[in-house]
Each structure stands twice: as C-alpha cells, then as structure tokens.
Amino acid sequence: MLEFQEVSYIYPNGHRALSNINLLIEKGEFVFLVGHTGAGKTTFLKLIYREILPTTGKIFFENQDISLLTPKQVPYYRRRLGIVFQDFKLLNYKTVFYNVSYPLEVTLVPFNETIRRVMKVLKIVGLLEKRNFYPDELSGGEQQQVSIARAIVNNPSILIADEPTGNLDEKSAYKVMDIIQEINNMGTTVIVSTHNLEIVRKLNKRVIHLENGYLKNDSKIKEYFVL
C-alpha cells in the first residue's frame, strides 16, 4: 500500500534527515515509528503526506508515485489520508462538531451527509455529547480525540499520527491509543510516531526504528524488544 524505495531527504540547510529508506507498509497494518528526537520521524511522516518531496528515491501510495502528483492533485491525495498532530491543530473558534466537519466542508460534502459522518466519528471517539463544546472547554486528551475524529471523518486509507500522545497524561494517552487501535480494527492503516515505548510494548505492533535518519530496525514488537 505504501512503499519507500531508496528514500533520502536533505533539508535546504544541508541537514540529512533521512538516508536510503526502504520499506513497505501493507493495507490494514498498524505501525509504530520510534526513535530519538531528530531521528527523522516527522520528516518520514511529512514525506507521506507530501508536505515535502524526497531528495532521492520514490514513495508509492497504492502503486502511484506521489512525487509525480501535480500541485492540483495534492489536495485530492491528502483526502485519502488522515493526519493527527501532537498540538492538535484545532480551530478554537469552532465547536467540536464544526472542527470535525471541517475536512468535509472544504471538500464540499453535502451538509446532510456531513452531519451523518460527523455524528458517526464522534461516537467512535466518544465525544458525541460534547459536540457543541469549544476546544478550550475540553481536556488535552479530549482535544486529541477531536483531532482524531477530524482525521478519520473522510474515511482515509491511512491514519498518520505524529506524537499523538506527546502532550497527554498517561490515562488520556492510553484512551487515545485505544481509539486509534479501534480505527485500525475497522481496516484503516495506521502509522503512529511516538516516544512512548510503554505504549509500543503494550500494543504489540510492527515497529520501525529510525536513528539519525537511518532505518535501524523494522520488526514485530517481540523481535524489537529482544534486540
């Protein structure tokens, strides 16, 4: 489904963020991306949602080289992805409902369909009762749940989460990960970058370990922790 072939990325200032990455992520997989700060995790994710283009190598999404997408095709490509950020990136002047409906609004989904889909995802993340609240009125964990609801409302093929539990306490972090796991169980491919090895250990999924831009290890959880 998603394939990196000899991918390297060098920032304009000369910093080499990723070197010669080769990997394949299958449909429906749950993948953790781990590594220290500066290991290249965020660059890896940015390459997937095409915020940046690889300096060398190719990235295929459903057999299509995403580097070849024209600027006009990029928004349509991104609609097939759901993105969750550590800092939530919610609009504070919009209610939970309108934050979640935003991707549908900007992609011009009819309002009746929007209501149906937003209610469905709010139920999944457990925030149906708080749909008329503003982000400021929610806890950090709940704000991240809104962010996840917004990411999945478009029925994406892949959910990309960049440190989704980074700003959360332990209880909220586990709740968020439970929701992400549930989304994966429904068939969505999930890629989560994290520092939280406890969560990685508990969920027992595939782990991609980056170190200084290199792929240090790519294995199932048991093999990873034995190493």
Place this chain on the structure above:
Amino acid sequence: MKYLETILISFTREVINSISKNLGMFFSALTTTSLSFLVLYLLLIFYFNIENIQKKIINQLTIHVYLDKDIKGEKVREVIYQLERINDIVSIQYISSSEALRRIEKELNIDISKDLVVNPLPNIVYVKVGDPRKIDDVANNIKKIKGVKEIDYWQEYVKNLSKIIDILNKIFIFLIVLLSFGILTIISNTVKMTILARRNEIRIMHLVGAPNWFIKYPLITEGIIILFLSNFFAFYFVKIFYNVFSNWIFSNASFISLIPSDFFNTIRNYIILISFILIIFMTSNTIEKYLKKLAQGE
C-alpha cells in the same frame, strides 16, 4: 444543483467567517480605501472639469483673418477658396468692410458712414478650427495665403492657457495614478494580513485536502467586497456634494458650465472594472505565493 448549493453555502460561510474574524482590519481597510476613493473622485472631478473648460474656451476661439485693403471680388473669392482647401477648418464666414461697418452702426445705433470719406475697416474672414490643438498649424497656413494682411487668434492667451492646463492635467494624472496604486496596495495588503491572521486555519485547510481555489476565492471575495463598498460610499458622497455644488454654481455663476454629474457614473464603472481586474490579479498572486510556500513546507 446540490453541489452548487454546497459550494455557495461553504463559500459564503468562509467569506463571513473571514470578515467577522478580522472585523477591525476589515473596517480599517474599508475606511482607508473609502477615503482614498473619495480623494480620487475629487481629483477626477477637477481633472475633467478643467479639461472641459479648456475645450469650451478653445472651441469658442475663432481666427480673425484680415484681408489686404485693395483686394476685392474675384481675389476675395480666391482667398476663400484657398482657406477652404486647408484641413481642419470647419467653418468660414466672410464679412466685407461695408458689412462690418453696417453691423457696427446697427450695434451702436448710430450712423457714421456719412461722416467717413473712406471705410477704415478691412475685409475680414472668421475661421473656425475643428481641433483646437491644431489652431497654430492652421494659422501658419493661413498666413501664407496671398491677400491675407494679418491674422489674430489671441495666440499668447491660448498658449498660456494651454500650458497652465497641461501642467494641471499632468499633476492630476500623476496624483490619480499614485492614488489608484495606493488603493490597490491597501486592499492587497489587507488580504495579506488576513492570510497571516488565518495562517493556522489555512494550513489546516491545506492538510485536510482543501483545493487551492477553496482557500483562494473567499480571500479574493473579501478584497472585492472592500473595493465595492468603499467605492460605493466614496462615489455617492462625492456625487451628493457635486450636485449641491453644481446647483450653487448654476444659480450664482452660470457662465461656468460644469460637467453633469451623470458623466461620472461612466467613470465610476470604468474604475470599478479596472480595479476589479487588478484586485483579482494582485490578491490571487499574493495567495498563490503563500500557498506555494505552504506546499513547499515552509
């Protein structure tokens, strides 16, 4: 139809959202552009009225062609024939010396011909020129005709008047261009500031797959709304003021004829059309640049 309805609803919501979130900035831009348009319309009123006055004065000018005293009959016809052959002359009126004397007598209601041994008045031809700017060329051609003693068309007066009006026109054109550019810059800057104020939202829109036009058009519409509203306020304010002023001039100084205010409707339409095109171009360019930066991850 449903798709169009969804586009319109989303679009309107985005425009209202953008304006309401930056209401202070919107009103300050509206006030500044309204005042700039007001000054622009005042300058245009001066410009077109001065040009109108110049045209009227010059159009009323006639070249007085004095003929030699000794030419009569066939020779006069020859001079008139030569005058008719000059381009840009629209009318020729010949007044013989005896006719001129008769007119003076009639005008002054006296009988002086019986006291005169010789009629001192010359034969004269009044020549009107089609394009007042060519009056000098026409006058020079007339001078070359045999039988013409001298000509008079208040050369110095025409030259000085034209010089003053030309300088005034150039100043007005300079100010008009400067002001028009200023107005467009203000509107374009407002859109730039709106983009900055909404950068977080635009980034989210970009990441959730909003097409560029969805981000771009509400911002362009905001610029167009500022353009239309400020133009409307400034134009009608100036029009009311101009009508009152015209009426005052009509009753107190009727010899000055001002351009009717309806003439400025056409000017306004041109201003709106040109600004409309430029605003779309300028704001679109600004937004495209920003979206390009976003696409490059900057």
